[in-house]
Amino acid sequence: MNNDKVIQVESLTKMFGDFIAVNDITFDVNKGEIFGFLGANGAGKTTAMKMLIGISKPTFGKAHVAGFDVFTDAENIKKNIGYMSQKFALYDDLTVKENITFFGGIYGLSRKRIKEKANTLIEELGLGNVANQLVGSLPLGWKQKLSFSVSLIHDPKIVFLDEPTGGVDPITRRQFWELIYKAANQGTTIFVTTHYMDEAEYCDRVSIMVNGKIEALDTPKKLKEQFKAANMNDVFLKLARG
Amino acid sequence: MLPIIFVLPLLQLIILSNAATFEVKNIKFGYIDNDQSSTSRALIEKFNASTYFDVLTDFSSEAFSNAAMLKGEVDVVVEIPRYFERDLQKEKHINLGVTINAIDGAAAGVENVYITQIVQDFNQHLKVDLMQISDKQVQPINIETIPLFWYNETLNYKTFMVPGILVLLVTMITLFLSGMNIVREKEIGTLEQINVTPIKKSQFIIGKLFPFWVIGMGLLTIGLIIAKIIFDVPMVGSLALMYFYTSIYILVILGIGLFISNFTDTQQQAMFIAWFFMVIFILMSGLFTPIESMPKWAQIITEFNPIKYFVEVMRMVMLKGSGFMDILPQLLKTLLYALVMNGLAVWSYKKTT
Numbered sequence A: 001m002n003n004d005k006v007i008q009v010e011s012l013t014k015m016f017g018d019f020i021a022v023n024d025i026t027f028d029v030n031k032g033e034i035f036g037f038l039g040a041n042g043a044g045k046t047t048a049m050k051m052l053i054g055i056s057k058p059t060f061g062k063a064h065v066a067g068f069d070v071f072t073d074a075e076n077i078k079k080n081i082g083y084m085s086q087k088f089a090l091y092d093d094l095t096v097k098e099n100i101t102f103f104g105g106i107y108g109l110s111r112k113r114i115k116e117k118a119n120t121l122i123e124e125l126g127l128g129n130v131a132n133q134l135v136g137s138l139p140l141g142w143k144q145k146l147s148f149s150v151s152l153i154h155d156p157k158i159v160f161l162d163e164p165t166g167g168v169d170p171i172t173r174r175q176f177w178e179l180i181y182k183a184a185n186q187g188t189t190i191f192v193t194t195h196y197m198d199e200a201e202y203c204d205r206v207s208i209m210v211n212g213k214i215e216a217l218d219t220p221k222k223l224k225e226q227f228k229a230a231n232m233n234d235v236f237l238k239l240a241r242g
Numbered sequence B: 001m002l003p004i005i006f007v008l009p010l011l012q013l014i015i016l017s018n019a020a021t022f023e024v025k026n027i028k029f030g031y032i033d034n035d036q037s038s039t040s041r042a043l044i045e046k047f048n049a050s051t052y053f054d055v056l057t058d059f060s061s062e063a064f065s066n067a068a069m070l071k072g073e074v075d076v077v078v079e080i081p082r083y084f085e086r087d088l089q090k091e092k093h094i095n096l097g098v099t100i101n102a103i104d105g106a107a108a109g110v111e112n113v114y115i116t117q118i119v120q121d122f123n124q125h126l127k128v129d130l131m132q133i134s135d136k137q138v139q140p141i142n143i144e145t146i147p148l149f150w151y152n153e154t155l156n157y158k159t160f161m162v163p164g165i166l167v168l169l170v171t172m173i174t175l176f177l178s179g180m181n182i183v184r185e186k187e188i189g190t191l192e193q194i195n196v197t198p199i200k201k202s203q204f205i206i207g208k209l210f211p212f213w214v215i216g217m218g219l220l221t222i223g224l225i226i227a228k229i230i231f232d233v234p235m236v237g238s239l240a241l242m243y244f245y246t247s248i249y250i251l252v253i254l255g256i257g258l259f260i261s262n263f264t265d266t267q268q269q270a271m272f273i274a275w276f277f278m279v280i281f282i283l284m285s286g287l288f289t290p291i292e293s294m295p296k297w298a299q300i301i302t303e304f305n306p307i308k309y310f311v312e313v314m315r316m317v318m319l320k321g322s323g324f325m326d327i328l329p330q331l332l333k334t335l336l337y338a339l340v341m342n343g344l345a346v347w348s349y350k351k352t353t
C-alpha cells in the first residue's frame, strides 16, 4: 500500500437494479491534494462518494480510503474522514454552538477540545453574533460554511465535499474556496464535487464523470491542452457531447 | 406501501371484530359450599352448566378464596351459607354472598347480572319443584345475592378506567415520538451525517431512546397526579414499583417505535404502521373488553401485547396493592420483550445501505 495515495479505487461499480449508476471507475487521490470530482447531473458523483465514505456498499470493485477497505473497514474510514453532504445536514433545530458540540461529541473530542474548537470555528467563520441562534434561521451560505467546518472538527485526513457551493452567491463561493485552501494547506486531502467549472480550475487534479464512467482525469492545465480548450467549461462541454 | 395500506386495515377488521367483544365469557368461578347439601350442589351445577362460567374451584374457606382473588386466579366467589337447604325448605329468605373482582368494573357489572340471573332461574325451578312435591301454594322462596365488588367497591368507572387510559397515553405518545424520529432524520438528511461518523449502533439507539424514556416517565408522573387530584383514584400499592415497571415498559414501546422507524422511509409510512399496532394493542389490551372473553387464538395474540401487561400491572398495583412478587410474571415478560425489541432496533439500524 502506497502511503501517499489516501484514496485508491479500482473498478468500483454500483448498480441500482439494472441501472449502473457508477460504472467501473478507477483512480487514486494523493495525500494533501485537492481532487475535483466533476460530472453533469446524475453522472454518479454522489453515489461514488457514498461508497467511499462507507455508507453505501459497492456492487463490486475495490476501494481503500485512508488505508482502510470500504467493504470490511467502513467504521475505521469514518474515523478518518469528514463529509459534507449535498443536502444541508446539520440540525436546523439546534444552535450553531450546539451543532458543533454535538458533532464534536460524536467524534469523541474532549469537552475542553470541543470548547476550543467551537470558539475558533465561530470566530473564523464570523458567526459570533449568531452562535446561539438556531441554524435553521441562517442564510444558506453561512450554513454551508458551518457545515464544512463541522466536517473538519475531528481533524480528518480526508474531507469529502459534495457540491459544497451549490446555490450560493459568487462572493460566498470565493470565501468557501479560501476555507478549502486553508484546510488543504494544513495537509487535509480534499475530495470535492462541483457543477461550477471555474471552481474546477482551483483543483490540483480533476476527474470528469459522464454517465457513471470517468472519461478524463488530469490537472486542469493538461486537460485544457488535451482537449484544446480555453477553459474547463469547454473541456467539460466537449466531453459531455462525446 | 400499497399492500400495507390494504392489508393492515383488513387484518384489523378481522382480528378486532372477533376479539373485541363486550360479552364477558370464561369467568373464573369459585365457590365456598358451607352447606354441602344436594340443593347447594344443584345451585353450583347451575353455574357449571352456564357457558359464561369456567373453572369451578371449590374453596374450603374464605381465606383461600381471598388469596386466590388477590392473585387474580378467580373472578367471582359465591359463598353458600350453612343450613342453605334447611332454610330454603323453611321458606326463609336467604342471602348468598357473592364476591366479584371489580378491577375491571365493566366486566364486574356484567358478571353480577349473570349471577343474579342464574340465581333467579334457580329460584323459579325451586318453586316449581316444591309445588310439585307438596302440591300446595307456597310462598315464593327468595335467594337474594348480595354482591361485593372488590378493589373497586362502588364500581366506579373512573377508578378502573383512569389507570388504563394513563397507560394508553404513555404508550401512544412514546410510540409515535420514537416511531417518527429516525424516519424524520432520514427525511431531512441528518441521519446520513450521523452515519458517516464512527458512532456505534448501540450508542445511537440509546441516544435516541433516552429522551423519549424521560418523556414517558414524565407523562406517567403527570398522569398519576391528575388521577389522584381530579379523579381521586386510589393509589393502594407502591409508587416505586409502578415507576420501576413503567421504566422497563417504556423501553419496549420505544424499541418497537425505533424498529418501525428503521424500516420505513417516510414519516407517513411510520405513522401508518404505528397506528396499526396501536389500535390492535389498545383494543386487545383488556382495557375495554375482557381478554377472557376473547377466542383462544385472540388470547394468544394478546400475550404479545405489551399494553395488556401494563394495564394489568397498573390496575394490580394501583387498585389492589399488588407487590413485586405478584407482578413478577408481567415484569419478566416485559423485560424479555424490551430486550428483544431493542435488540431488533439496534440490528435493523443500518449505517450502510
Ligand SMILES: Nc1ncnc2c1ncn2[C@@H]1O[C@H](COP(=O)(O)OP(=O)(O)OP(=O)(O)O)[C@@H](O)[C@H]1O
Residues within 6 Å of the ligand: A016, A021, A039, A040, A041, A042, A043, A044, A045, A046, A047, A048, A086
Ligand atoms: N438509491 C437509488 N436508487 C436508484 N437509483 C439511484 C439511487 N441513488 C441514485 N440513483 C441514480 O443514480 C444516478 C446517479 O445519481 P447521483 O446522485 O450519484 O448523481 P450526481 O452525479 O451526484 O448528480 P447531482 O449532480 O445531481 O448531484 C442518478 O440517475 C440517480 O437517479
Ligand SMILES: [Mg+2]
Residues within 6 Å of the ligand: A045, A046, A047, A086, A162
Ligand atoms: Mg450528487
